[in-house]
Amino acid sequence: MIEIKQATLTDIPALLGLINSYAKGGIMLPRTEFEMAENIRDFMVAIDTEAGGRLVGCGALHFYTSSAGEIRSLAVEPGLKTRGIGKMLVQALEQEAVMHELESLFAFTYVDGFFRKMGFEEVDRGELPLKAWKDCLRCPKFQACDEIAMLKRLKIRAISPTFEPSEQRNPPAPELVHLPQLPLIR
Numbered sequence: 001m002i003e004i005k006q007a008t009l010t011d012i013p014a015l016l017g018l019i020n021s022y023a024k025g026g027i028m029l030p031r032t033e034f035e036m037a038e039n040i041r042d043f044m045v046a047i048d049t050e051a052g053g054r055l056v057g058c059g060a061l062h063f064y065t066s067s068a069g070e071i072r073s074l075a076v077e078p079g080l081k082t083r084g085i086g087k088m089l090v091q092a093l094e095q096e097a098v099m100h101e102l103e104s105l106f107a108f109t110y111v112d113g114f115f116r117k118m119g120f121e122e123v124d125r126g127e128l129p130l131k132a133w134k135d136c137l138r139c140p141k142f143q144a145c146d147e148i149a150m151l152k153r154l155k156i157r158a159i160s161p162t163f164e165p166s167e168q169r170n171p172p173a174p175e176l177v178h179l180p181q182l183p184l185i186r
Helices: 009-024 033-042 085-099 112-117 130-136
Strands: 002-006 043-048 054-063 068-076 104-109 148-153
Touching: 002 085, 009 033, 009 043, 009 054, 009 068, 033 043, 033 054, 043 085, 054 085, 068 085, 085 104, 085 112, 104 112, 112 148
Parallel strands: 068 104
Antiparallel strands: 002 043, 043 054, 054 068, 104 148
16 A cells, blocks of 8 residues: 655665655666755655555655645655555645645646646746746756646635525536746756
Protein backbone atom coordinates (compact mmCIF):
# COMPACT_ATOMS: atom_id res chain seq x y z
CA MET A 1 0.00 0.00 0.00
CA ILE A 2 1.25 3.47 -0.89
CA GLU A 3 0.91 6.34 1.55
CA ILE A 4 1.49 9.97 0.54
CA LYS A 5 2.84 12.17 3.32
CA GLN A 6 4.75 15.37 3.93
CA ALA A 7 8.50 14.84 3.66
CA THR A 8 10.71 15.19 6.73
CA LEU A 9 14.42 15.79 7.13
CA THR A 10 14.96 12.07 7.69
CA ASP A 11 13.73 11.47 4.10
CA ILE A 12 16.60 13.47 2.59
CA PRO A 13 19.01 10.56 1.89
CA ALA A 14 16.29 8.58 0.05
CA LEU A 15 15.10 11.72 -1.78
CA LEU A 16 18.63 12.47 -2.94
CA GLY A 17 19.07 8.91 -4.15
CA LEU A 18 15.86 8.97 -6.18
CA ILE A 19 16.17 12.49 -7.62
CA ASN A 20 19.87 12.24 -8.42
CA SER A 21 19.42 8.86 -10.13
CA TYR A 22 17.16 10.67 -12.62
CA ALA A 23 19.58 13.60 -12.78
CA LYS A 24 22.37 11.26 -13.91
CA GLY A 25 20.24 10.46 -16.94
CA GLY A 26 19.70 14.15 -17.69
CA ILE A 27 16.00 13.95 -16.84
CA MET A 28 16.01 16.11 -13.70
CA LEU A 29 18.22 18.72 -12.10
CA PRO A 30 20.55 17.30 -9.45
CA ARG A 31 19.91 18.33 -5.87
CA THR A 32 22.30 18.71 -2.95
CA GLU A 33 21.69 17.85 0.69
CA PHE A 34 21.67 21.58 1.47
CA GLU A 35 19.02 22.29 -1.20
CA MET A 36 16.88 19.43 0.05
CA ALA A 37 17.07 20.61 3.66
CA GLU A 38 16.27 24.16 2.59
CA ASN A 39 13.23 23.05 0.56
CA ILE A 40 12.04 19.98 2.48
CA ARG A 41 8.70 21.65 3.31
CA ASP A 42 7.92 21.73 -0.44
CA PHE A 43 8.12 17.92 -0.73
CA MET A 44 5.58 15.13 -0.45
CA VAL A 45 6.79 11.54 -0.50
CA ALA A 46 5.22 8.23 -1.47
CA ILE A 47 5.96 5.50 1.06
CA ASP A 48 5.43 1.80 0.41
CA THR A 49 4.03 0.62 3.75
CA GLU A 50 4.26 -3.03 2.67
CA ALA A 51 7.98 -2.68 1.93
CA GLY A 52 9.09 -1.49 5.35
CA GLY A 53 8.22 2.15 4.78
CA ARG A 54 10.53 2.54 1.77
CA LEU A 55 10.36 5.87 -0.09
CA VAL A 56 9.26 5.08 -3.66
CA GLY A 57 8.31 8.50 -5.04
CA CYS A 58 8.41 12.23 -4.43
CA GLY A 59 7.24 15.56 -5.73
CA ALA A 60 7.44 19.17 -4.65
CA LEU A 61 5.16 22.19 -4.80
CA HIS A 62 7.25 25.34 -5.04
CA PHE A 63 5.53 28.73 -4.82
CA TYR A 64 6.67 31.33 -7.36
CA THR A 65 4.03 34.02 -6.97
CA SER A 66 1.00 34.48 -4.74
CA SER A 67 -1.06 32.83 -7.47
CA ALA A 68 1.25 30.30 -9.17
CA GLY A 69 3.30 27.31 -8.11
CA GLU A 70 5.45 24.71 -9.81
CA ILE A 71 5.29 20.97 -9.44
CA ARG A 72 8.88 19.85 -9.60
CA SER A 73 11.17 16.99 -8.70
CA LEU A 74 8.36 14.54 -9.47
CA ALA A 75 9.92 11.09 -9.47
CA VAL A 76 8.87 7.48 -8.96
CA GLU A 77 11.14 4.47 -8.67
CA PRO A 78 11.56 3.21 -12.25
CA GLY A 79 10.25 -0.29 -11.45
CA LEU A 80 7.06 1.14 -9.95
CA LYS A 81 5.98 3.46 -12.75
CA THR A 82 2.45 3.04 -14.15
CA ARG A 83 1.07 2.04 -10.74
CA GLY A 84 -0.56 5.40 -10.01
CA ILE A 85 2.11 6.71 -7.61
CA GLY A 86 2.87 9.80 -9.72
CA LYS A 87 -0.85 10.51 -10.00
CA MET A 88 -1.27 10.25 -6.23
CA LEU A 89 1.63 12.65 -5.69
CA VAL A 90 0.32 15.23 -8.19
CA GLN A 91 -3.17 15.03 -6.67
CA ALA A 92 -1.73 15.65 -3.18
CA LEU A 93 0.36 18.59 -4.43
CA GLU A 94 -2.63 20.02 -6.30
CA GLN A 95 -4.75 19.70 -3.16
CA GLU A 96 -2.11 21.68 -1.28
CA ALA A 97 -2.09 24.32 -4.04
CA VAL A 98 -5.86 24.69 -3.79
CA MET A 99 -5.60 24.95 0.00
CA HIS A 100 -3.18 27.86 -0.49
CA GLU A 101 -5.57 29.40 -3.04
CA LEU A 102 -3.17 29.23 -5.97
CA GLU A 103 -4.74 29.97 -9.34
CA SER A 104 -2.38 27.83 -11.42
CA LEU A 105 0.23 25.10 -11.36
CA PHE A 106 2.96 24.61 -13.91
CA ALA A 107 5.61 22.02 -14.62
CA PHE A 108 8.51 21.50 -17.00
CA THR A 109 8.50 17.89 -18.14
CA TYR A 110 9.46 15.25 -20.68
CA VAL A 111 6.29 13.31 -19.84
CA ASP A 112 3.64 15.65 -21.21
CA GLY A 113 1.13 12.82 -21.73
CA PHE A 114 1.08 12.17 -17.98
CA PHE A 115 0.46 15.83 -17.19
CA ARG A 116 -2.25 16.07 -19.88
CA LYS A 117 -4.08 13.22 -18.13
CA MET A 118 -3.85 15.27 -14.94
CA GLY A 119 -5.56 18.27 -16.62
CA PHE A 120 -2.50 20.28 -17.65
CA GLU A 121 -2.09 21.84 -21.08
CA GLU A 122 1.05 22.69 -23.01
CA VAL A 123 1.94 26.38 -22.99
CA ASP A 124 4.69 28.63 -24.26
CA ARG A 125 7.40 29.08 -21.63
CA GLY A 126 6.84 32.84 -21.81
CA GLU A 127 3.48 32.39 -20.07
CA LEU A 128 5.18 31.14 -16.90
CA PRO A 129 6.49 33.29 -14.03
CA LEU A 130 9.87 34.81 -14.75
CA LYS A 131 11.22 33.57 -11.42
CA ALA A 132 11.00 30.01 -12.78
CA TRP A 133 13.87 30.83 -15.10
CA LYS A 134 16.30 31.16 -12.18
CA ASP A 135 16.43 27.37 -11.93
CA CYS A 136 16.96 27.12 -15.68
CA LEU A 137 20.17 29.14 -15.45
CA ARG A 138 21.99 26.27 -13.71
CA CYS A 139 20.65 23.56 -16.01
CA PRO A 140 23.14 22.02 -18.45
CA LYS A 141 20.41 22.12 -21.13
CA PHE A 142 19.70 25.83 -20.65
CA GLN A 143 20.74 26.84 -24.19
CA ALA A 144 18.87 23.93 -25.80
CA CYS A 145 16.01 23.13 -23.44
CA ASP A 146 13.81 20.31 -24.63
CA GLU A 147 11.41 20.17 -21.69
CA ILE A 148 7.74 20.89 -22.29
CA ALA A 149 6.04 23.65 -20.30
CA MET A 150 2.68 22.55 -18.89
CA LEU A 151 0.06 24.63 -17.06
CA LYS A 152 -3.11 23.87 -15.13
CA ARG A 153 -5.50 26.63 -14.09
CA LEU A 154 -7.01 25.88 -10.69
CA LYS A 155 -9.07 28.74 -9.37
CA ILE A 156 -12.49 29.58 -10.72
CA ARG A 157 -14.60 32.61 -9.91
CA ALA A 158 -17.54 31.96 -7.65
CA ILE A 159 -20.81 32.07 -9.49
CA SER A 160 -23.75 33.98 -8.14
CA PRO A 161 -25.91 31.78 -5.93
CA THR A 162 -29.02 33.50 -7.24
CA PHE A 163 -30.53 31.79 -10.25
CA GLU A 164 -34.00 30.70 -11.19
CA PRO A 165 -35.29 27.26 -10.07
CA SER A 166 -35.45 26.21 -13.72
CA GLU A 167 -31.69 26.84 -13.94
CA GLN A 168 -30.91 24.46 -11.07
CA ARG A 169 -30.67 21.54 -13.48
CA ASN A 170 -28.24 23.50 -15.70
CA PRO A 171 -26.57 26.20 -13.58
CA PRO A 172 -24.33 28.67 -15.43
CA ALA A 173 -20.78 27.39 -15.95
CA PRO A 174 -18.08 29.03 -13.83
CA GLU A 175 -15.62 31.27 -15.62
CA LEU A 176 -11.91 30.50 -15.53
CA VAL A 177 -9.67 33.18 -14.13
CA HIS A 178 -7.32 34.36 -16.86
CA LEU A 179 -3.72 34.87 -15.84
CA PRO A 180 -1.84 37.93 -17.08
CA GLN A 181 0.30 37.34 -20.15
CA LEU A 182 3.98 37.65 -19.30
CA PRO A 183 6.52 38.99 -21.81
CA LEU A 184 8.32 36.40 -23.89
CA ILE A 185 11.98 35.84 -23.09
CA ARG A 186 14.13 35.19 -26.11
